[in-house]
Amino acid sequence: MRLSQTFIKTLRTAPKDETARGAQYLSRAGFVHKELAGVYDYLPLGLKVLENIKNIIRKELNRIGCEEVLMSSLQNPEPWSKTDRWDIEKMDVWFRTELAAGGELGLAPTHEEPFTNMMRSYISSYKDLPVYAYQIQTKFRNELRAKSGIMRTREFIMKDLYSFSATKEDHDEFYHQVEKAYMKIYQELGIGEDTFETFASGGVFSKYSHEFQTLTEVGEDTIWFNEDKSVVLNEEVLNDEVLNDLGVKRSELTSAKAAEVGNIFTLGEKYSAPLGLVFNDKDGQRRVVTMGCYGIGVSRVMGVIAEKFADEKGLVWPKNIAPFKIHLISIGKAGKEQAEKLYKQHASEILFDDRDIRPGEKFADADLIGIPTRVVISDKTLAKNEIEVTDRKTGQTNLQKISSLTF
Amino acid sequence: MRLSQTFIKTLRTAPKDETARGAQYLSRAGFVHKELAGVYDYLPLGLKVLENIKNIIRKELNRIGCEEVLMSSLQNPEPWSKTDRWDIEKMDVWFRTELAAGGELGLAPTHEEPFTNMMRSYISSYKDLPVYAYQIQTKFRNELRAKSGIMRTREFIMKDLYSFSATKEDHDEFYHQVEKAYMKIYQELGIGEDTFETFASGGVFSKYSHEFQTLTEVGEDTIWFNEDKSVVLNEEVLNDEVLNDLGVKRSELTSAKAAEVGNIFTLGEKYSAPLGLVFNDKDGQRRVVTMGCYGIGVSRVMGVIAEKFADEKGLVWPKNIAPFKIHLISIGKAGKEQAEKLYKQHASEILFDDRDIRPGEKFADADLIGIPTRVVISDKTLAKNEIEVTDRKTGQTNLQKISSLTF
Numbered sequence: 001m002r003l004s005q006t007f008i009k010t011l012r013t014a015p016k017d018e019t020a021r022g023a024q025y026l027s028r029a030g031f032v033h034k035e036l037a038g039v040y041d042y043l044p045l046g047l048k049v050l051e052n053i054k055n056i057i058r059k060e061l062n063r064i065g066c067e068e069v070l071m072s073s074l075q076n077p078e079p080w081s082k083t084d085r086w087d088i089e090k091m092d093v094w095f096r097t098e099l100a101a102g103g104e105l106g107l108a109p110t111h112e113e114p115f116t117n118m119m120r121s122y123i124s125s126y127k128d129l130p131v132y133a134y135q136i137q138t139k140f141r142n143e144l145r146a147k148s149g150i151m152r153t154r155e156f157i158m159k160d161l162y163s164f165s166a167t168k169e170d171h172d173e174f175y176h177q178v179e180k181a182y183m184k185i186y187q188e189l190g191i192g193e194d195t196f197e198t199f200a201s202g203g204v205f206s207k208y209s210h211e212f213q214t215l216t217e218v219g220e221d222t223i224w225f226n227e228d229k230s231v232v233l234n235e236e237v238l239n240d241e242v243l244n245d246l247g248v249k250r251s252e253l254t255s256a257k258a259a260e261v262g263n264i265f266t267l268g269e270k271y272s273a274p275l276g277l278v279f280n281d282k283d284g285q286r287r288v289v290t291m292g293c294y295g296i297g298v299s300r301v302m303g304v305i306a307e308k309f310a311d312e313k314g315l316v317w318p319k320n321i322a323p324f325k326i327h328l329i330s331i332g333k334a335g336k337e338q339a340e341k342l343y344k345q346h347a348s349e350i351l352f353d354d355r356d357i358r359p360g361e362k363f364a365d366a367d368l369i370g371i372p373t374r375v376v377i378s379d380k381t382l383a384k385n386e387i388e389v390t391d392r393k394t395g396q397t398n399l400q401k402i403s404s405l406t407f
Numbered sequence: 408m409r410l411s412q413t414f415i416k417t418l419r420t421a422p423k424d425e426t427a428r429g430a431q432y433l434s435r436a437g438f439v440h441k442e443l444a445g446v447y448d449y450l451p452l453g454l455k456v457l458e459n460i461k462n463i464i465r466k467e468l469n470r471i472g473c474e475e476v477l478m479s480s481l482q483n484p485e486p487w488s489k490t491d492r493w494d495i496e497k498m499d500v501w502f503r504t505e506l507a508a509g510g511e512l513g514l515a516p517t518h519e520e521p522f523t524n525m526m527r528s529y530i531s532s533y534k535d536l537p538v539y540a541y542q543i544q545t546k547f548r549n550e551l552r553a554k555s556g557i558m559r560t561r562e563f564i565m566k567d568l569y570s571f572s573a574t575k576e577d578h579d580e581f582y583h584q585v586e587k588a589y590m591k592i593y594q595e596l597g598i599g600e601d602t603f604e605t606f607a608s609g610g611v612f613s614k615y616s617h618e619f620q621t622l623t624e625v626g627e628d629t630i631w632f633n634e635d636k637s638v639v640l641n642e643e644v645l646n647d648e649v650l651n652d653l654g655v656k657r658s659e660l661t662s663a664k665a666a667e668v669g670n671i672f673t674l675g676e677k678y679s680a681p682l683g684l685v686f687n688d689k690d691g692q693r694r695v696v697t698m699g700c701y702g703i704g705v706s707r708v709m710g711v712i713a714e715k716f717a718d719e720k721g722l723v724w725p726k727n728i729a730p731f732k733i734h735l736i737s738i739g740k741a742g743k744e745q746a747e748k749l750y751k752q753h754a755s756e757i758l759f760d761d762r763d764i765r766p767g768e769k770f771a772d773a774d775l776i777g778i779p780t781r782v783v784i785s786d787k788t789l790a791k792n793e794i795e796v797t798d799r800k801t802g803q804t805n806l807q808k809i810s811s812l813t814f
Contacts (some may be wrong), residue, residue: 006474007529007538033525035479036512041525042477050477067413070449070457072442073480073545074562095481095504097514099561100549105443107504107514118440118448122414131414138480138545142507154506155481 001044001324002343003353003365008043010365020218022307023149025315029368031306038146038154045351045369046302048323050157053298054136056188056320057159060181064174066132066161071114073138075106079113082274093141095154107140112293115162116271123289126166126281130174134161136298148218151259151303161294164272166281171290175266178294182212182262185296190318191305195261198223199233199242205268207245208237212262216308219259226252259304267291309393315370316393324351325407327371327392329362332379338402339377349407367392375405408451408731409750410760410772415450417772427625429714430556432722436776438713445553445561452758452776453709455730457564460705461543463595463727464566467588471581473539473568478521480545482513486520489681500548502561514547519700522569523678530696533573533688537581541568543705555625558666558710568701571679573688578697582673585701589619589669592703597725598712602668605630606640606649612675614652615644619669623715626666633659666711674698716800722777723800731758732814734778734799736769739786746784749809756814774799782812 003009008030015034018024026032031046042050058068074097080086086106088094095107108114115133123131139158146153161178165171179197186195194215202208211234213223225232231248235255243250272278272289281287302321309316319325328350330339336354343352351371353362366374376388381399389405390397410416415437422441425431433439438453449457465475481504487493493513495501502514515521522540530538543566553560568585572578586604593602601622609615618641620630632639638655642662650657679685679696688694709728716723726732735757737746743761750759758778760769773781783795788806796812797804 005472007526007535007540009529009535011528033528035521035525036481036483037508039479039481041479041521044474044476047475047477065412067451068454069451070454072446072448072562074443074446074547076443092507095512097502097504100499100551101444105502114442114448118442119414121418121440122416128414128416133414140481144507155479 001351003351004355006044008045010368018149020148020151020307022218022303022310022315023151025310025368025370026149026303026306029315029370031315032150038143038152040150040153040155040299042299045323049302049317049321050298052321052323053189053301054159057136057185057296057298060185060188061132061134061159061161064132064177064181066134069133069135070137071108071111071118071135073107073140075108075114077104077106079117079275080106083113083271084274085113093143095140095142109139109141111135111137111160112162112267112271112291113275116275116277116291119164119289120275120277123164123277123279125279129164129166129279129289130170131164132161132174134159134294148220148307149303150299151218151307152220153299156300157298158300159296159298163292163294164277165290165292166279166287168268168290171266171292175264175292178264178292179210182264182294182296186212186214186261188320189301189305190320191261191308194308196223196225196229196232196258199237199246200263201234201236203265203267203270205270206266209263209265211260213258214261214304214308215256215258216304217257218307219257219304221258221260222255223258224253224255259307261301261304262294262296264294265292267293309370313364314368317370317372319372322370322372324371325349325373326351326405327366327369327374328352329359329366329374329376330354330378331359331376334382335378338382342375342377342402342405346407377402408758410758411762413451415452417775425556427555427558427714429625429710429717429722430558432717432775432777433556433710433713436722436772438722439557445550445559447557447560447562447706449706452730456709456724456728457705459728459730460596460708461566464543464592464703464705467592467595468539468541468566468568471539471584471588473541476540476542477544478515478518478525478542480514480547482515482521484511484513486524486682487513490520490678491681492520500550502547502549516546516548518542518544518567519569519674519678519698520682523682523684523698526571526696527682527684530571530684530686532686536571536573536686536696537577538571539568539581540571541566541701555627555714556710557706558625558714559627560706563707564705565707566703566705570699570701571684572697572699573686573694575675575697578673578699582671582699585671585699586617589671589701589703593619593621593668595727596708596712597727598668598715601715603630603632603636603639603665606644606653607670608641608643610672610674610677612677613673616670616672618667620665621668621711621715622663623666623711624664625714626664626711628665628667629662630665631660631662666714668708668711669701669703671701672699674700716777720771721775724777724779726779729777729779731778732756732780733758733812734773734776734781735759736766736773736781736783737761737785738766738783741789742785745789745809749782749784749812753814784809
């Protein structure tokens with residue numbers, strides 16, 4: 001992408017009510033545009049980050065046999081009434097709307113009910129199980145307060161996976177596969193080192209659920225862990241019973257701020273029983289399907305990563321999700337010619353600042369946008385047949401031969 | 408994809424209120440699931456078709472310099488009030504909703520206002536122009552009646568492109584580029600031969616807009632054309648003034664049923680003037696930006712194609728948008744072994760019916776699903792070292808060497 005050709009440009013100011021540093025940078029660097037409180041548009045650079053995150057998630061889920069679908073946002077009250085989640089008192093994040101033809105609809109804040117309901121068309125025998133279906137889709141939640149930029153919004157992109165198994169044992173086995181797939185996903189996203197699977201509150205069908213929490217100062221949660229981080233738990237479950245379960249003492253634990261980047265939950269029969277999702281087992285007995293659900297907030301993860309790695313100069317993207325691999329800057333006439341050549345060879349990997357502005361402005365924009373590697377080609381370096389390569393994260397610069405640049 | 412592994416299976420019946428033949432097949436073959444009237448879920452095969460359509464559109468738009476973004480569905484009334492489109496009397500397809508924190512929002516039925524409004528942050532000088540930005544996003548329209556399956560729905564996927572130009576001349580040049588890009592898109596989608604650019608009603612800033620209409624018996628529109636189809640127009644503009652403009656006589660025209668698959672519109676200053684999208688030209692004069700908008704209903708096009716090509720046995724997908732290239736069926740033990748080998752080599756291109764069911768059921772499902780090429784590997788054909796290849800559209804079968812199969 002050529003900065004001279006794209007409509008986005010870096011802005012001097014962020015929206016006034018944007019307080020988090022990463023959120024300010026996302027606006028100023030042209031990744032997002034704030035439509036209203038808690039509602040954002042994704043601009044070309046931001047959309048590329050989202051797509052990179054989505055593709056990492058897809059790859060790992062497809063590997064463990066999950067199938068991608070796309071469910072609707074508009075929701076019929078009926079299945080939600082059966083599970084007692086249509087009532088605003090029971091689920092307060094509903095956005096409601098009226099059909100012109102008559103009747104109330106909701107905008108899905110989550111999709112347990114429609115997935116469960118739909119599977120009644122596809123699951124009737126043990127031979128149809130297991131089913132693992134997910135979507136990457138827009139969710140709507142009528143939050144009283146939206147905050148921290150794209151970390152907590154009223155309209156956001158989420159990956160939600162639902163599993164349908166014949167037995168608790170089959171369910172548990174898949175649950176563990178998802179745990180492993182999630183850790184691989186966070187590794188690839190560049191937050192693996194600082195992301196922990198934590199014990200969180202469960203429900204009727206399992207004592208615990210699990211969250212994935214990433215250490216960051218801007219996190220809304222507090223997690224507690226022992227020295228080697230072999231036991232990590234959410235503050236909500238920090239009580240004597242749980243400590244006893246996990247075999248640790250409160251005095252062995254220390255705390256840190258963290259942001260939730262995923263959660264997995266054993267649903268058991270919570271939705272399948274009221275919605276009548278049953279199957280005939282091998283002996284011809286009717287049984288209720290055992291379910292699990294597994295979420296990752298795609299736009300939220302983008303927000304967490306933006307906040308976590310931002311420094312005093314701007315954004316710092318991990319290389320697998322950065323919108324481009326290289327931010328290319330040319331200085332001088334020969335520099336420009338050589339940069340044009342390099343850009344044409346690797347256009348899809350390079351954000352090329354080919355604008356006629358001062359080098360200082362180009363450097364400041366490169367720091368703000370946060371592509372992992374900055375490459376400067378100037379008349380001066382070219383005289384030695386070299387280019388200047390700078391790592392955005394460490395700031396380390398070295399001179400190297402142009403041919404040694406790897407993509 | 409292995410039919411033994413996917414959760415979808417072909418169903419004997421479609422939803423009762425699904426009257427169009429293609430729509431019935433889309434449900435029965437497992438491409439879509441009806442959530443409520445005019446609201447559909449896309450299942451694995453259906454999502455693949457949508458993605459193929461999206462990627463064809465993206466490729467052609469990126470080629471003419473368009474940039475992809477993703478705008479929000481939730482809409483603030485403010486910009487829509489300025490253009491007089493917030494009022495239900497003025498635009499009757501709004502879905503409205505209430506913020507828990509107070510205030511009314513709408514679900515975007517189109518995006519002229521948010522695009523125009525956002526561009527005020529990015530356009531201030533003639534140097535910032537032109538801008539061509541598009542998205543592929545979910546639209547909501549509160550239609551009184553939904554019909555013809557996914558052809559006319561309340562929630563649908565649309566590509567909407569908006570152009571921002573300094574002058575009418577610049578706008579016209581880009582408009583012509585889009586006309587050409589659209590015809591390429593329809594060619595690649597497999598409906599190029601039967602799709603015509605038609606004259607349709609215009610607005611204040613241009614006498615005509617243009618629609619792209621595809622001949623099909625299930626179309627809601629009637630188009631009129633002369634013998635060589637060099638003049639094609641929508642029935643709504645079939646009047647003496649227009650006939651005079653186009654230099655044809657009514658007696659030279661014949662009519663046919665067609666479905667709209669795209670439209671392009673010169674907006675001029677209709678949105679940019681009330682929303683204050685202005686720029687400084689070369690002489691330092693403030694001028695209003697000239698706009699155009701260009702739509703293709705992605706899920707609608709999928710519906711039109713399903714209806715247009717469906718025959719008495721099921722769906723018939725054009726090869727560029729089919730979910731898979733080959734529908735592979737094995738019969739017998741040696742057939743199964745050979746089919747497994749072929750599948751493993753080209754898994755992403757093949758829908759493999761590896762189920763233990765009668766060959767007759769497999770053939771019927773293959774016809775219903777409509778993958779362009781059916782390949783049967785049976786013990787009998789293998790005895791001659793051959794496979795049976797059948798074209799779904801023509802029904803023609805021939806025997807050929809396995810090695811001659813192309814992907």
